[in-house]
Amino acid sequence: MSITPISAVENSRAAADELPEQPVEFKPMGKKRLIARRFVRNRLALVGVALLALLGAFALFGHLLTPWHYTEQDFLNLGTGPSAEHWLGTNSAGIDMVALLAQGTRTSLMIGLVVGILTPLMSLLAGCAMAYFGKWVDRTLMWFIEALIMFPQIILIGIIMTGRDGGPVTLAFIMVFFGWMASARLIRGMSLSFVDREFVKAARFMGVHPLRIVWRHLTPNLASLAIINATTSIWGAILAEISLSFLGIGVSVPETSLGLLIYQARSYVFGQQPWMFWAPVIAFGLIVVALMLINDGLRDALDPESRAGGRARV
């Protein structure tokens, strides 16, 4: 899955054959820059990035849109519709919906980012370590993974969240802990083919520390898989948060999240205050659309076979 600078050179050579008059200067490009170039060439992916940036800005600075805080109750406006003071109305406790929505988006995005970054990293490290060390490390970790997969996760998350009154941060870390196993197994299988390659052997015989070999020589080869995993696991985590909060074992009342907002407005679907239900659903939908566009762009940029990213101009 790797893109070497050589392929870039070959591309420009092929182009040079078509236009033999023009002299061509080779400018070898680093792998990261090449991927960035290919990504930037994809319009839709850029739209995704812009959308995500907008949502991020709303999550970070959305509370400035309204003078009300998301824990503050307006006793003069309990459950009212949209007005000049409360753009999206208030809920039955008199809390401003815009403030709630901004805070909910912030919580959900935070959970998504923590899970989306840490989970692929953990599975990458665990998978590569299992493949490289083999023997007892492999066997122990396999047992551990199997036990974790066996555990009915909803109950376990429930035990921790209700027993300890956990907040969103706790929830995010629990989700990381229960989310890395499947792709760790996948990555173990894929990195088994790298373990016996010359560059790994060379590093080993030079006396490089095993953990350093895993980090420097094995993980980069599987990084593209992990990057694509990351975007999918971000929206997976947000989706899971919505379900868990709906069941009452996710984020709970003093805090708020998109899932909790959907749960609180579950009787308003087409009822008296439909925006209470649809606003968090639409926020979630926009997050997913942005992530999907970015995911597609990344996949095309990381895949050397793909032509979707367009061809390099010489």
Add this chain to the structure above:
Amino acid sequence: MLKFLALRAVRYAVMTFAVTSLAYLMAVSFFNPEAQLADIMGGGVDPEVSRANVQDSLRRLDLDPDQNALQRYWVWLTGILTQWDWGRTPNGGYVNDEFAIRVWISTQLTLVATVMTMVIGILLGVYAAARQYRFGDRASTWYSYFTMIVPVPVAYLLVQRGAIWVNEAAGQQIFYVTGFRSIGVEGTWNQFVDMAAHYTVPTVAMTLFGWASMQISQRQYLLDFVNADFVRTARATGLTRSQAIRKHALRVSFVPTAQSIAFTIPALFTGTVMAEMVFNWDGLGSWGLRALHAHDVNASVAIVFYGCIIFAIGAMLADFFTSLVDPRVRL
């Protein structure tokens, strides 16, 4: 074969024991049934007296709050090993009895939906793979991806809303959107109609939003083989494309599908938490959820144990099915 399955069984038994014990110790140290029960029983005049009452009632149920985690673990474990007694809930019920009722309700809820999900998912997957990149493929695959990103509670709520809308349009109660039966219905036919009226909406919801993963994976498995060398060879002998796919590619593509079916069969008995919550069926899922909120150690751990057993049966069935379908695998 038998030896292999027996070894797996032993392995899963050990893991089930470890996982359940861990869950028990975690639940005992995290949960605080005393505070929850005090809320239910009311404060009373004197907080000291009411606290003593709560502790006393917990002690009578073998949920002594003064014992430490390991002591309680030992009492609980001997109860299970000697009498298969999974203990009692903080409000006095027996876990064993309540569990049996709940399993049956959950199974009823998921049975039809699971079968329909699998059948529709596999059929659509095969259809989509055989017509790759044509309209049917694109439409069904897009639909599947769409249902996978819609949050499950939102999807169920919308279906529920739709059923209410149909009721209102028809001017009478055709569908029931909550609960699993009405009170005081007599006669076999009437009971059947009543059951169908309760059954339809959750089943439709779970089917419509359930077949996506089955469809996508079946499509992928079949696509892996549609262009394989042995299918091309079969076509070279004179078979048409659809004959070659049916005879050669389809059978191979069922190997991984058989595994996921194997995991689905025992999962019938666990039900789905979300559907039970939204449609208000008092099955295993909503019971477990209530147990969690009531800080009920015994019931939660019983569900953990049950989930482990279900998973182990599924995994062993998967091995068994694979050895049946795939001639390369010999156990």
